[in-house]
Amino acid sequence: AQSVTQLGSHVSVSEGALVLLRCNYSSSVPPYLFWYVQYPNQGLQLLLKYTSAATLVKGINGFEAEFKKSETSFHLTKPSAHMSDAAEYFCAVSKGNQGGKLIFGQGTELSVKP
């Protein structure tokens, strides 16, 4: 079975500071991993994904994530937070192709202070 754990339901950073959102997964097969962002009352937007190619994945809006198999982690980072980054972030895992089901983490709300 697959599962995802996001450490910290709420993270607060100052504008310009490093953003680090943690995600750990468990999977019996090589996983596909995703980070999505959700703004209030909206659907989810794909930030980035890992699909067994490069372990350091760059996404939109300056975000990146590194797949670490030894740590079963896929943490999301951004060097400098912007006010517009304030949103809910979800990490998700799937078994891969053919439209596989996504298993979501609990979500982390990111607040950015001026």
Add this chain to the structure above:
Amino acid sequence: GAVVSQHPSWVICKSGTSVKIECRSLDFQATTMFWYRQFPKQSLMLMATSNEGSKATYEQGVEKDKFLINHASLTLSTLTVTSAHPEDSSFYICSASHEHQETQYFGPGTRLLVL
């Protein structure tokens, strides 16, 4: 590319009535569509997976007779909440994926309020 729309974006209905939510892939053919439900401040809960031309596969605990899903074409899936009650009030989100692709593209969601 990979745009998914939902209609309506919000709906208010009386208890006992049925509500239909549409999910469309606007610029690609979606062989698989997924329906999720999200409660405030919570994660997404997968309700069902639908493949074009096939019956939907429902997750454990989701009533298939209450939440009717139809995926009649490669660009359209519908979710009908039958005999809606206040506890069905929620944010419903669909997603769609290409054939043999791993990424799901999400719609903007539909907020349902049952009075």
